[in-house]
Amino acid sequence: MARILVIEDDAITAQEIVNELASHDFEVEWASTGNEGLARALTGNHDLITLDRMLPAMNGLSIVTALREKKIDTPVLMISALSDVDERVDGLRAGGDDYMVKPFAPEEMAARVEVLLRRRNPPSREHKLRVSDLELDLVARQVMRGEKVLDLLPTELRLLEYMMRNSGQILTRTMLFESVWGYHFDPGTNIIDVHIARLRRKVDAPNMPPLIHTVRGSGYTLSEHFSK
Amino acid sequence: MSISSKVSRTVVFRLTLFYSLFFALCVVLLLGFVYWQTAREMNRRVDQILTLEKRHFAALPTDRLPDEIDRSVARDQRHVYLYGLFAPDGHWISGNMQQLPGGIPMNGRIYQVDLLVPHIQEDLLPARVMIYRLASGELLLLGHDVKQLIEFGDLMKITFAWGGSLTILLGLVFGIVLSSHPLSRIEQIQKVCERIMLGDIRQRLPVGKRSDELDMLAAIVNRMLDEIERLMSEIKGAGDNIAHDLRTPLTRLRVLLYRVQQQLGEAPAQRVMVDQAITEVDSLLLRFRALLRISEIENKQRRAGFKTIRLPDILEQAVSLISPLAEEKSIRMSMKTEVVNPVHGDGELLVEAMINILDNAIKFTPAEGRVEVSLKQDDRGPRIDITDSGIGIKESERVLVLNRFYRSENDLKLPGYGLGLAIVMAIIKLHGFGFELSDAGPGTRVTIFCWPHSI
Numbered sequence: 001m002a003r004i005l006v007i008e009d010d011a012i013t014a015q016e017i018v019n020e021l022a023s024h025d026f027e028v029e030w031a032s033t034g035n036e037g038l039a040r041a042l043t044g045n046h047d048l049i050t051l052d053r054m055l056p057a058m059n060g061l062s063i064v065t066a067l068r069e070k071k072i073d074t075p076v077l078m079i080s081a082l083s084d085v086d087e088r089v090d091g092l093r094a095g096g097d098d099y100m101v102k103p104f105a106p107e108e109m110a111a112r113v114e115v116l117l118r119r120r121n122p123p124s125r126e127h128k129l130r131v132s133d134l135e136l137d138l139v140a141r142q143v144m145r146g147e148k149v150l151d152l153l154p155t156e157l158r159l160l161e162y163m164m165r166n167s168g169q170i171l172t173r174t175m176l177f178e179s180v181w182g183y184h185f186d187p188g189t190n191i192i193d194v195h196i197a198r199l200r201r202k203v204d205a206p207n208m209p210p211l212i213h214t215v216r217g218s219g220y221t222l223s224e225h226f227s228k
Numbered sequence: 229m230s231i232s233s234k235v236s237r238t239v240v241f242r243l244t245l246f247y248s249l250f251f252a253l254c255v256v257l258l259l260g261f262v263y264w265q266t267a268r269e270m271n272r273r274v275d276q277i278l279t280l281e282k283r284h285f286a287a288l289p290t291d292r293l294p295d296e297i298d299r300s301v302a303r304d305q306r307h308v309y310l311y312g313l314f315a316p317d318g319h320w321i322s323g324n325m326q327q328l329p330g331g332i333p334m335n336g337r338i339y340q341v342d343l344l345v346p347h348i349q350e351d352l353l354p355a356r357v358m359i360y361r362l363a364s365g366e367l368l369l370l371g372h373d374v375k376q377l378i379e380f381g382d383l384m385k386i387t388f389a390w391g392g393s394l395t396i397l398l399g400l401v402f403g404i405v406l407s408s409h410p411l412s413r414i415e416q417i418q419k420v421c422e423r424i425m426l427g428d429i430r431q432r433l434p435v436g437k438r439s440d441e442l443d444m445l446a447a448i449v450n451r452m453l454d455e456i457e458r459l460m461s462e463i464k465g466a467g468d469n470i471a472h473d474l475r476t477p478l479t480r481l482r483v484l485l486y487r488v489q490q491q492l493g494e495a496p497a498q499r500v501m502v503d504q505a506i507t508e509v510d511s512l513l514l515r516f517r518a519l520l521r522i523s524e525i526e527n528k529q530r531r532a533g534f535k536t537i538r539l540p541d542i543l544e545q546a547v548s549l550i551s552p553l554a555e556e557k558s559i560r561m562s563m564k565t566e567v568v569n570p571v572h573g574d575g576e577l578l579v580e581a582m583i584n585i586l587d588n589a590i591k592f593t594p595a596e597g598r599v600e601v602s603l604k605q606d607d608r609g610p611r612i613d614i615t616d617s618g619i620g621i622k623e624s625e626r627v628l629v630l631n632r633f634y635r636s637e638n639d640l641k642l643p644g645y646g647l648g649l650a651i652v653m654a655i656i657k658l659h660g661f662g663f664e665l666s667d668a669g670p671g672t673r674v675t676i677f678c679w680p681h682s683i
Contacts, residue, residue, distance in 0.1 A: 016480075019487075095567065106483055141389070183576055183579060186517055188651075189583075193554055217486070
């Protein structure tokens with residue numbers, strides 16, 4: 001069971017984060033000040049830290065910097081009211097692993113935590129990703145479902161790769177947009193849904209067990225077994 | 229308005245011209261007075277001389293008169309004196325006047341007349357002349373030629389003409405020179421005002437160091453603009469604050485609904501309602517996010533994030549991101565790009581603007597229509613055209629659609645919040661590019677001019 005440290009000065013936000021993470025069966029600790037958070041992060045053996053970017057008395061950025069200087073590479077999800085791209089760049093440059101803007105939907109936060117935890121496991125050295133009978137050859141950039149070679153466009157291939165690397169995880173539309181396309185604005189339309197639909201038509205042919213699933217109200221997931 | 233009519237309308241020019249006319253009149257009056265005085269003085273002197281001569285001759289005995297007159301004529305080297313002694317019957321006795329001119333009363337008073345004196349001048353000679361009868365009955369004519377005075381008068385007339393016209397001419401030149409400065413100031417002010425009218429409320433009128441009338445006026449207008457800007461930002465700030473403040477409770481509301489949704493399990497009726505509630509809250513949150521996004525972009529005064537951008541790449545990315553949306557509606561999407569100069573900008577923001585424009589184009593184009601993107605190198609920089617075969621935008625709505633929340637009548641049935649083009653405008657303004665909506669008959673053409681523009 002993963003241990004997560006929540007560094008957040010606002011009690012209500014902290015409560016939301018703790019509740020949501022607890023409901024995903026994580027062991028959650030809460031530190032309400034920067035100093036306490038840094039002390040616990042330095043000693044405790046956490047799998048992940050969610051960190052408020054702006055804390056009274058101590059800047060979130062300096063906590064990450066301090067951790068990284070001490071060679072503690074616990075993944076850090078930065079949460080901030082500052083949405084500007086520059087702020088995001090600063091947060092990631094200081095050593096944060098992901099950046100979320102307040103206010104956020106808790107399931108989005110949980111999905112990001114899951115992906116960050118997954119990323120911690122060393123990426124497989126294999127040059128192939130496999131989910132059920134779907135296989136992506138990272139070197140040849142070729143995708144096969146069973147015996148059939150799928151003809152994917154470059155964007156579709158990147159999308160599928162990201163979903164396969166995080167198979168079983170819920171991936172929100174924002175996460176897909178940020179990770180696959182690298183943009184941080186709100187596309188304002190259902191672009192992501194349309195891209196997924198197109199990919200789905202190629203990957204999940206009729207009368208095949210579907211691999212790409214819609215998670216209602218949250219996003220998408222790619223997995224062999226999925227129960228609503 | 230032509231430059232000459234502009235110059236002639238300035239206050240400085242009119243004042244200068246008025247002054248020079250007035251001055252020219254004064255010069256004429258002054259010269260006239262001088263002439264009048266001089267003429268009077270010259271006549272007085274001539275008359276005095278004539279009176280003295282008369283006295284001199286009157287004192288002489290009659291028989292000595294012819295000799296004395298001959299001597300006087302001989303003495304007069306300049307030939308300005310006229311003498312004539314005539315018998316009572318008018319017969320010439322001596323002197324350089326050999327005929328008694330008619331029309332002059334013989335009463336000893338001085339008259340100014342034009343005489344024919346062949347041995348002095350061929351044409352008529354202006355002269356002051358007196359004739360009087362001596363006690364012995366002879367007639368004595370004494371005269372003095374005033375040709376000089378007439379010549380002096382002619383000289384004066386020429387001086388009037390030259391002096392007056394030179395004064396007026398100099399006045400004109402000075403008027404033009406003096407009014408060119410205020411005119412160039414006015415032109416500067418006009419340029420700034422045009423930019424302000426186009427929405428750049430941060431511009432201020434130039435205020436010089438001389439504190440003249442224009443400077444005072446500019447300072448007053450600037451203070452007024454400060455106040456307007458403050459009020460505008462207050463209003464906008466109030467809107468942004470509402471959006472900002474409502475976002476947190478809305479997010480919490482969504483969290484609660486989400487918890488309810490999680491705990492309901494399989495209770496289909498309630499679950500549908502909760503799902504709907506979440507969708508509604510999401511759409512509200514999306515609207516607030518878009519609003520805040522606009523002010524975020526608008527407040528980006530600095531352009532620190534700007535890099536050299538290759539526009540073909542930007543268009544490529546935007547089109548590849550959005551083309552599935554077009555395919556869903558069987559809309560043919562095409563792109564033509566030329567080699568263009570690189571521009572300075574924020575790539576991600578430009579993609580965001582393109583996505584919004586293309587999304588609109590697709591939304592308002594019926595199935596089987598087309599959307600074309602083209603990139604050309606114009607004289608002044610790259611130019612992007614996005615043309616669709618959709619329903620078009622009425623001319624009357626072309627400015628309105630750029631405003632926040634404005635939605636065309638045609639648009640109300642479609643999903644959206646009317647914030648897309650407002651975001652586009654904010655991005656275009658940040659880059660200082662130009663933007664134009666035009667009719668593509670049928671359909672709409674959006675043009676982005678990628679060079680410094682004032683919007």
